[in-house]
Amino acid sequence: MSGSSENPELWAFLESLHCGELLSGTVTAIERFGVFVALDDGPAHPFFPGVGFLTIPELSWRRIAAASDVVEVGQRVSCAFLQFDTWNMEARLSLRATQPDPFQAFADSTAVGRMLHGRVTKLVPIGVFVEVADGIEGLIPLRELTRPPGAAPDEVVQVGDEITVVVTEIDQERRRLALSRAETLPTCDDS
Structure with a gap:
């Protein structure tokens, strides 16, 4: 998709x-790779359901399984602009x-x-992840386990x-x- 000559207003x-x-x-579409947002200001996108785009990691500080855990189609959102993706002619948002x-x-x-209590959330070859606070996970390396x-x-x-x-x-x-x-x-207690 070539830029400024085909869509000068969007560019x-x-x-x-x-x-x-x-x-x-407004969230217009949820895909497995991210979320499209139709922005209030600015023109429509010629091909995508919105000029704004959120990748999955930019939806939340927490690790999420799917975009639908955070947003739904039709939801109003306010996002920070990260960069102009000139290849896709979209606003990357967070x-x-x-x-x-x-x-x-x-x-x-x-x-x-500090000593903390936590819940094991994931086992990986290099160790285990433990959630020690809401949305906060740490790794116990295998050698420390x-x-x-x-x-x-x-x-x-x-x-x-x-x-x-223990926090290391x-x-x-x-x-x-x-x-x-x-x-x-x-x-x-064996005295």
């Missing part, structure tokens, strides 16, 4: 937008940029070494298990939380 509109600018519109990042709030109130190391994740824990973990690293820039399995201390 001019998209070129006039600034990163971070708030744009309102819904999550208009909401506070729960990871930053968590990181500001949590220190390395078992003592002595060597067992597969599913030999130690299952999805849904409640476990105690908080990477605010990459929004990553590293955890370790908390050692259970022996009880002293």
Whole structure:
């Protein structure tokens, strides 16, 4: 799709937008790869159901299974403009940029070494993911999961298990939380 000569009005509109600018519109279509939004201002798109487009990761700070977990067709949304996608002639948008990042709030109130209770959400070859707060997941690397190391994740824990973990690293820039399995201390009731 070549740009400015075929759709000068659309091109001019998209070129006039600034990163971070708030744009309102209506969700017109939900696809497995993202969500189309018909913007209130600006022209219609010649091929797509909307000039605005949200990729799945830009819908929410939380990990979601499908776009329909967050939005529905016909819903009004207010999104931040990210960039002009000149190839598709669309405005790339972000819904999550208009909401506070729960990871930053968590990181500001949590220190390395803190013990937390969490629920195992996913087993992967490199370890297990544990949700320690609403929408906040951390990874226990395989080497931190078992003592002595060597067992597969599913030999130690299952999805849904409640476990105690220790925060070993908080990477605010990459929004990553590293955890370790908390050692259970022996009880002293055999006196």
